[in-house]
Amino acid sequence: MTTPDISIKLAGIPMKNPVMVASGTFGYGPEYAPLVDLAKLGALVVKGISPEPWRGNPTPRTVEVASGLINAIGLQNPGAEGFLRDYLPFLRKFDVPVIVNIWGRTIEGYAAVAARLSQAEGIAALELNVSCPNIKEGSKSFGSNADMFKRVVAATRAVTKLPLIPKLAPDVFRIGEFARIAEAEGADALAITNSVPAMAIDIETRRPKLANVTGGLSGPAIRPIAVRLVWEAAKAVKIPIIGIGGIYSAADALEFFIAGASAVAVGTANFLEPTTALTVADGLRDYLARHKLGSIHELVGTLAC
Amino acid sequence: MQLETVSIIEHRDYGAGYRLLRLAAPQIAPQVRPGQFVHVRIPRLEASVLRRPFSVFKAENGELTLLYKSVGHGTSVLAVAAPGEIVSLIGPLGNGFPLDLPADRTPVLVAGGYGMAALYLLARRLPQKGVVFAGGRSTQDVLCVEDFEALGWKVHIATQDGSRGVRGLVTGPFDAWLAEHRTNLAPEFFACGPNAMLQEIGARAIAGGWRAWLSVDRHMGCGVGACLTCVVKLQDTDGTWFWARSCKEGPVFEARQIRWNGEDDEA
Ligand SMILES: Cc1cc2nc3c(=O)[nH]c(=O)nc-3n(C[C@H](O)[C@H](O)[C@H](O)COP(=O)(O)OP(=O)(O)OC[C@H]3O[C@@H](n4cnc5c(N)ncnc54)[C@H](O)[C@@H]3O)c2cc1C
Ligand SMILES: Cc1cc2nc3c(=O)[nH]c(=O)nc-3n(C[C@H](O)[C@H](O)[C@H](O)COP(=O)(O)O)c2cc1C
Ligand code: FES
Numbered sequence: 001m002t003t004p005d006i007s008i009k010l011a012g013i014p015m016k017n018p019v020m021v022a023s024g025t026f027g028y029g030p031e032y033a034p035l036v037d038l039a040k041l042g043a044l045v046v047k048g049i050s051p052e053p054w055r056g057n058p059t060p061r062t063v064e065v066a067s068g069l070i071n072a073i074g075l076q077n078p079g080a081e082g083f084l085r086d087y088l089p090f091l092r093k094f095d096v097p098v099i100v101n102i103w104g105r106t107i108e109g110y111a112a113v114a115a116r117l118s119q120a121e122g123i124a125a126l127e128l129n130v131s132c133p134n135i136k137e138g139s140k141s142f143g144s145n146a147d148m149f150k151r152v153v154a155a156t157r158a159v160t161k162l163p164l165i166p167k168l169a170p171d172v173f174r175i176g177e178f179a180r181i182a183e184a185e186g187a188d189a190l191a192i193t194n195s196v197p198a199m200a201i202d203i204e205t206r207r208p209k210l211a212n213v214t215g216g217l218s219g220p221a222i223r224p225i226a227v228r229l230v231w232e233a234a235k236a237v238k239i240p241i242i243g244i245g246g247i248y249s250a251a252d253a254l255e256f257f258i259a260g261a262s263a264v265a266v267g268t269a270n271f272l273e274p275t276t277a278l279t280v281a282d283g284l285r286d287y288l289a290r291h292k293l294g295s296i297h298e299l300v301g302t303l304a305c
Numbered sequence: 306m307q308l309e310t311v312s313i314i315e316h317r318d319y320g321a322g323y324r325l326l327r328l329a330a331p332q333i334a335p336q337v338r339p340g341q342f343v344h345v346r347i348p349r350l351e352a353s354v355l356r357r358p359f360s361v362f363k364a365e366n367g368e369l370t371l372l373y374k375s376v377g378h379g380t381s382v383l384a385v386a387a388p389g390e391i392v393s394l395i396g397p398l399g400n401g402f403p404l405d406l407p408a409d410r411t412p413v414l415v416a417g418g419y420g421m422a423a424l425y426l427l428a429r430r431l432p433q434k435g436v437v438f439a440g441g442r443s444t445q446d447v448l449c450v451e452d453f454e455a456l457g458w459k460v461h462i463a464t465q466d467g468s469r470g471v472r473g474l475v476t477g478p479f480d481a482w483l484a485e486h487r488t489n490l491a492p493e494f495f496a497c498g499p500n501a502m503l504q505e506i507g508a509r510a511i512a513g514g515w516r517a518w519l520s521v522d523r524h525m526g527c528g529v530g531a532c533l534t535c536v537v538k539l540q541d542t543d544g545t546w547f548w549a550r551s552c553k554e555g556p557v558f559e560a561r562q563i564r565w566n567g568e569d570d571e572a
Contacts, residue, residue: 027531031553034306035395035529047531055548062526062534067352069526073533076548219354268354271527272346274308274395 004288005295006281008042010240010263011163011188013097013124015042017281018296019253022244022267023047023101023127023167024073025218028087029094035274042281043097045265046087048129050103051112053079058211063200068222068246069268070198072215075103075132080116088122097124099165103132107148107155115159125163128156131194131216143169143194149178153185165242167191168233170222175229176236183237191242191265192233193226219268220246227255234260234301248276250283257284260301306398306529309333313390314368321441321448323372323422324384331367333396339404339427340497340520340557343369343396344528347383356395357383358525358552360423360497362449369394372422372448398528399556402427402495402518410493411435411486414458415475415506417498421449423520424497428456436461436482440475440502444468476505487513494518500565507560517560523551538564 006017020043026032028046038044056076063070078086083100091098100123104110110128117123130143130152142152153166166182168175170193179190195216200209208214226245234241243256244265253264269276284296293299315327333343344356357379363370375381386392404427406412412435414424421439428437436459441447443466450460461478462470471478475498486492494517496506503519510517526534530553539549539562546564549555 025527025532027527027529031527031529031531035308047533056533059534059536060524061536062524062532064353064355067354069354071526071532071534076533076536220352271355271532273393274529 004285004293006284006288008263008296010242011125011165013043013163015097015263016040017042017284018257018263019277019281019284020045020099020242020263020265021270021277022265023129024071025267025270028083029091029098030087032270032274036278038094038096040278040281041096042263042277043099043124044091045099045101045127046083046091047077048075048101048103049077049080049083049113049117050075050105051080051109051116053077053082060209060211062215063209065200065217066221068217068219069271070200070210070215070217071195072210072212074212080113084117084120088120092122098122099125099127101127101129101167102156103129105132107152110152111155111159114156118160118162123162125165125188126156126160127191128153128164128166129194130166131169141169143178144172146177146181150181150185153182153187157186163188165189165191167194168229169194170196170225170229175232179233179237183239187239189240189242189262190233190237191244192230192261193245196222196225218246220248222246223252223255227259230256230261231259231303247280248272250280250287253280253284254287254299257296257299258301258303260303262300306396307332309394309396311369311392311394313386313388313392316386316388319372319448321445323374323419323448325362326371326373326383328369328371328392328394329367330369330394333394334364334367334369337361337364337369337397337426338401339430340401340423340518341397341399342556343371343394344398344525345371345383346393347379348386348390348392350379350382353379355526356528358398358528360419361397362422362425363429364426372419374419395528398552400554402520402557404430406431406433406493408433409491411490413492413494414438415440415479415494415496415498415502417441417475417502418446419448420497420520421447421453424495425449425452427495428453428458434458438463438475438479438482439470440464440498442466475502479506480509483509483513491515496520504565507563507565510560518557519560519563520556521551521558521563523556525552528552540564
C-alpha cells in the first residue's frame with residue numbers, strides 16, 4: 001500500500017502536513033530552529049504581533065499546575081515593524097508557511113497591524129487573536145462579545161487579502177454563534193481554541209501565583225474542552241477548523257480531526273518536547289495506514305454519534 | 306544548543322542535602338561553558354508540562370554532572386531515577402560567564418545554595434586562581450567546599466546559625482576580604498545565589514568600580530527564548546528599561562545591566 005497522504009490545503013495554503021505549531025509557544029522561528037527542522041512543520045504560527053511594540057505583564061508570568069500551564073505573558077512582542085525587520089527575513093529562508101497571529105487594543109489597532117503585514121512578502125495568513133481586552137470599550141474581551149467580535153473580523157477583513165483565521169476564545173456561551181459570525185464576515189478558517197481563563201493561589205502567602213492574578217490555562221488539562229468546542233463549531237460552519245488545545249501525541253490530534261478539525265496546532269507540548277509536531281505528523285501517517293485511509297480528509301468530522 | 310537523549314551513569318547523595326547526577330552526554334558535554342545550564346525532562350514526571358533547569362557542575366570526558374536539591378515535585382521524582390535510565394536534555398543553554406578575564410584580575414566567586422555547583426566549572430576553567438565566598442543557613446546548605454579547595458582556591462564560609470565558618474551572611478567575610486585587599490588586588494566578581502545576595506554583591510561592585518557577573522534564578526518555561534516566562538528587567542542606555550530573557554541573554558548579567566527593585570521583581 002502507498003503511504004497515506006497527509007498534505008493538506010488549508011484556506012488556500014498548501015501544507016506538507018496538517019500539524020502546525022501554535023502562537024506564543026514557538027517564538028518567531030529562530031528560538032527552536034536549532035532543535036526542529038522548521039521546513040517539516042505544517043505551518044509556523046508566530047507569537048502575537050500588535051501595531052506597536054508591547055512590554056507585556058510583570059513576572060511571574062507562568063505557573064505550572066497539574067497537567068497544565070497558566071500563562072499571563074501579556075502579549076509581549078516587538079510590534080509589526082520589529083517583526084518584519086528582525087524575524088520575517090529569517091523565516092523566509094525556510095520552506096514553511098508563516099502565519100502571523102495579530103492583536104490590537106482597539107479595532108483600529110487590529111486593522112492597522114493587518115494592513116501593515118499584508119504589504120510584506122512571505123506571510124501565508126493572519127490569525128486573529130481576540131482573547132485580549134478592548135481598552136476603548138470597557139476592557140471587554142473582543143472574543144467573548146459577539147458584536148465586538150463581528151466588528152473586529154470585519155475590520156481586518158476589509159484591509160487584507162491574506163487568508164484570515166480568527167482564533168475563537170474558549171470562554172463563550174455558544175461557540176457556534178462566533179464561528180458563524182466569522183464565516184459570514186469572510187474568515188477563511190477558524191483556530192479553536194485559545195488558553196482558558198484560570199488562576200492559581202499560593203496558600204501560604206494567600207497571593208496569586210501570577211503577577212497578573214489571572215492567566216490562560218493550556219496543556220493536557222484543556223484538551224477535552226477544546227475537542228468539544230471544535231465539535232460544536234464544526235457543526236455550525238463549512239470553513240475549515242484548526243484544532244488547538246493540549247495536543248501531545250497523534251492520538252490527541254486524532255480526536256480533533258474526528259471531531260471536525262482539518263488541521264491541528266501543537267502549543268504547550270513544545271516546551272516539554274520541541275519535536276512534538278513532527279512526531280504527531282508521523283503518527284497521523286501511521287494511523288491512516290493502519291485504518292486504510294488514503295488521506296487525512298477522509299477522517300475529518302467522522303465522529304460516529 | 307541541541308536535544309540529546311542521555312543515560313544516567315551515577316546518581317547519589319553528595320552531602321548538604323544535594324544529589325549528584327552524572328550523565329553520559331557526548332554531544333552536549335563538550336559544548337558547555339561555565340554558567341550555562343541544561344533543561345532536563347525528568348523521567349516519569351507525570352502531569353507536569355515543563356522541563357527543569359539545572360546548572361552544570363562538571364562537563365568532561367563526554368559526561369555532564371549536575372548537583373541538585375529536592376525542593377519540590379520535579380526534583381523529588383528526579384531523585385529516584387536509577388542509573389541506566391534515560392533522560393532528555395536540551396543544552397547547553399544561556400550565555401554563561403565571561404572567561405576572558407585580564408591576567409591581573411582576581412576572580413572572586415560568591416555563592417549561595419546551588420550557586421557553588423554553578424560556579425565550580427568557572428573556577429575550573431579560569432586561568433587564574435581566586436577566592437570563593439559561600440553562604441547558607443547552616444552547614445547543611447554549604448556545598449562543594451572540598452571541590453574548590455582541591456583546585457587550590459581559598460573558600461570563606463558564612464552560615465546564619467554559625468554551624469560552619471563565620472556566623473552571619475556571606476557579605477560579612479566578603480566585605481572583610483574586600484577591605485583588606487581592595488588596594489593590592491583588582492577583583493572581578495562572579496555570583497550565583499538568592500536575589501538579595503546578588504543585589505548586595507552588585508551594589509558593592511558598582512560602588513567600587515569593579516565588574517560583577519550575576520547569574521539570576523528565574524522560573525523557566527521553554528528554556529530557549531520562545532515563551533518569555535523568564536524575563537529580567539535590564540537598564541537601557543536612555544534611562545528606560547527593557548526585558549531580557551534569562552534563558553537566552555542570561556542567566557548571567559553584569560550588575561550594571563540589571564534593574565532591581567522594580568515593582569514586579571520576583572522576591
Ligand atoms: C539557570 C538555573 C540553574 C539552576 N541550577 C540549579 C542547580 O544546579 N541545582 C539545583 O538544585 N537547582 C538549580 N536550579 C533550580 C531548579 O531549577 C529548581 O530547584 C527546580 O526547577 C525545582 O523543580 P521542582 O519541580 O522540584 O519544584 P517545584 O517548586 O515543584 O516546581 C514548580 C515549578 O517552579 C519551578 N521552580 C521552582 N523553584 C525554582 C527555582 N529555584 N528556579 C527556577 N525554577 C524553579 C520549577 O521548574 C517548576 O516549573 C536552577 C535554576 C535556574 C533558573
Ligand atoms: C506561553 C504561551 C503564550 C501564548 N501566546 C499566545 C499569543 O500570543 N497569541 C495567541 O493567540 N495565543 C497564544 N497562546 C495560546 C496558544 O497558541 C494555544 O492556543 C493554547 O496554549 C492552547 O494550546 P495548547 O494546550 O496546545 O498549548 C499562548 C500560549 C502559551 C502557553
Ligand atoms: S524560558 Fe521561555 S523564554 Fe526563557
